Amino acid sequence: MSDEKNFILDVDDLNIYYGNFKAVNNVSFHVKAGEIFGLLGPNGAGKTSTLSAIEGLLKPQSGSIVVAGYNVIEKPLHAKASMGVQLQSTNFQPELTVEEIIELFAGIYGVDLTKEKLDKLISENNLQESRQKRFGQLSGGQQQRVSLSLCVLHDPKLLLLDEPTTGLDPQSRRQLWERMEAMCEKGHGILLTTHSMEEAEAVCDRIAIIDHGKIIEIDVPQTLIDKHRNDPEVIAVSRKGKITLEDVFIGLTGREVRV
Amino acid sequence: MQTNVPTTSTVLKALLRSDLKTQWRNRRAVILTVAVPVIILFSWRQIINQIGGAFALGSCITVGLMATGLMGYTNSIARDRDKGIFQRLRVAPLPSWAIMASRLLVQLLMIFIITAAVLIAGYSVDNIIIPTEGYVLAFLASIIGATVYLAIGQVIVGLIKNPETVNATTRLVYFIFIMVGMFGQLGILGDVIKKYVIWSPYGTVQTIVAGAVNPSKWTNTTTEALLVTIGYAVVLFLIGIRKFKWSSK
Numbered sequence: 013m014s015d016e017k018n019f020i021l022d023v024d025d026l027n028i029y030y031g032n033f034k035a036v037n038n039v040s041f042h043v044k045a046g047e048i049f050g051l052l053g054p055n056g057a058g059k060t061s062t063l064s065a066i067e068g069l070l071k072p073q074s075g076s077i078v079v080a081g082y083n084v085i086e087k088p089l090h091a092k093a094s095m096g097v098q099l100q101s102t103n104f105q106p107e108l109t110v111e112e113i114i115e116l117f118a119g120i121y122g123v124d125l126t127k128e129k130l131d132k133l134i135s136e137n138n139l140q141e142s143r144q145k146r147f148g149q150l151s152g153g154q155q156q157r158v159s160l161s162l163c164v165l166h167d168p169k170l171l172l173l174d175e176p177t178t179g180l181d182p183q184s185r186r187q188l189w190e191r192m193e194a195m196c197e198k199g200h201g202i203l204l205t206t207h208s209m210e211e212a213e214a215v216c217d218r219i220a221i222i223d224h225g226k227i228i229e230i231d232v233p234q235t236l237i238d239k240h241r242n243d244p245e246v247i248a249v250s251r252k253g254k255i256t257l258e259d260v261f262i263g264l265t266g267r268e269v270r271v
Numbered sequence: 272m273q274t275n276v277p278t279t280s281t282v283l284k285a286l287l288r289s290d291l292k293t294q295w296r297n298r299r300a301v302i303l304t305v306a307v308p309v310i311i312l313f314s315w316r317q318i319i320n321q322i323g324g325a326f327a328l329g330s331c332i333t334v335g336l337m338a339t340g341l342m343g344y345t346n347s348i349a350r351d352r353d354k355g356i357f358q359r360l361r362v363a364p365l366p367s368w369a370i371m372a373s374r375l376l377v378q379l380l381m382i383f384i385i386t387a388a389v390l391i392a393g394y395s396v397d398n399i400i401i402p403t404e405g406y407v408l409a410f411l412a413s414i415i416g417a418t419v420y421l422a423i424g425q426v427i428v429g430l431i432k433n434p435e436t437v438n439a440t441t442r443l444v445y446f447i448f449i450m451v452g453m454f455g456q457l458g459i460l461g462d463v464i465k466k467y468v469i470w471s472p473y474g475t476v477q478t479i480v481a482g483a484v485n486p487s488k489w490t491n492t493t494t495e496a497l498l499v500t501i502g503y504a505v506v507l508f509l510i511g512i513r514k515f516k517w518s519s520k
Contacts, residue, residue, distance in 0.1 A: 068361070068362065069361060069362065069518075082274065089276045089364040089366070090274050090276055092362060093274045093275065093276045093277075093364060094274045097362040097363075099355065099362065099381075102354045103355045103356050104359065105289065105293045105351070106292045106294035106354075107294060107297065108289055108292060112289060112292060113289075115289075116285050116286070116289040116290075117285075117363065119275065119281060119282065119285020119288070120285050120286070120360070120363045120364070120365055121363065121364065122277030122282075124277075140387040146296075159359075165475075197411075223445070236422065
């Protein structure tokens with residue numbers, strides 16, 4: 013029970029349907045304070061539906077989601093105020109500058125944005141050169157960094173990062189990993205989705221593999237590798253004789269390409 | 272530790288500030304929206320005495336309201352939905368209605384600008400003098416009339432997801448309203464068309480705005496047009512809100 017009090021996110025028995033299609037099937041997992049939890053799955057596995065339900069964009073048919081003690085259905089605004097979200101395809105008004113976008117979201121999250129705080133946020137995200145540029149003039153990587161800077165603006169207890177390193181160069185990616193780890197040390201919880209097994213292995217404390225709407229494995233990355241290293245499906249897809257998380261992932265979810 | 276949720280007024284203020292900035296940065300489109308009715312009014316200089324000042328002001332304000340409601344509002348909603356701007360706002364701690372309320376408040380400002388520009392142009396170019404209460408009522412009638420076009424826009428973004436298709440549809444509807452509405456009401460397209468146009472979303476708005484600028488000529492027909500306008504707005508908004516999806520995916 014004492015462990016439960018540390019849950020920043022608790023998803024229990026979640027079910028989501030689109031018409032007769034069951035996109036999410038009895039999914040349960042939790043993210044603890046100070047933990048980076050990876051949700052991995054092929055395209056169409058149910059990751060985005062699960063994330064959308066946590067973000068409050070989609071109402072599940074059954075199950076419960078509690079963020080920092082707030083049920084997302086009963087207390088949606090409190091739950092949303094407790095999380096920082098980076099969506100896969102986030103965009104902002106192309107007419108607004110980086111500073112204006114940060115000011116907008118500071119207002120929305122009720123953050124008192126001082127000049128020092130704004131400067132710190134801008135420099136932490138390497139946006140000094142582009143702070144006066146309009147969002148529509150930024151490169152993909154810069155846009156991604158603006159989006160990430162807004163996630164942490166209000167010091168949320170839970171961070172939801174949907175493929176956050178897509179479009180980032182290796183330096184920015186490493187820097188983001190370090191920032192994620194620093195946030196975890198401060199007690200924040202992070203739910204991360206990624207298609208990069210290298211990223212999952214490098215930063216996640218635990219991962220869940222989801223396929224066809226169901227969670228098929230939850231564990232520490234290395235434990236998953238050790239557990240499945242002798243599976244014939246995993247050995248069949250391994251390259252150069254070394255079993256990686258990617259081999260385990262493909263072994264468990266199949267080789268066919270999903271669209 | 273308790274999580275604090277910002278007040279709705281704080282959120283609305285932040286949204287409104289950024290929406291006004293966005294509108295300001297698109298001022299070329301705003302100028303064009305205002306310019307069309309003013310140019311029409313200018314071009315009618317020679318026939319003002321025949322058609323009447325109230326009719327001319329009513330028609331031109333209606334054209335401006337159509338442009339801002341149908342094209343300005345609708346296309347910005349379609350674009351922001353398609354780009355995922357709404358989705359990012361919806362994962363933040365704010366009620367969804369606040370996003371739309373801010374957009375509508377910006378439109379309210381546009382309505383004031385258009386109405387003021389046409390009234391000023393009417394006075395300075397065509398020497399149309401209206402009573403003081405006519406100015407106040409003209410603004411009120413413009414707000415009521417604009418809701419019809421905002422509601423039509425809401426139906427269009429409710430039924431169509433693709434922003435390019437939304438853009439094309441709003442232009443088509445705008446063109447039809449101007450061509451059929453304006454010429455039809457002038458009687459150029461015959462009596463049958465004129466009868467239909469008078470009770471169309473173009474005709475009823477034109478009637479109430481024209482009635483508002485000249486309150487002494489307000490008739491039962493103007494009151495009926497007002498009721499029909501409100502009816503259009505309510506029904507169309509209900510359909511538009513019901514059909515609207517926050518994401519185009």
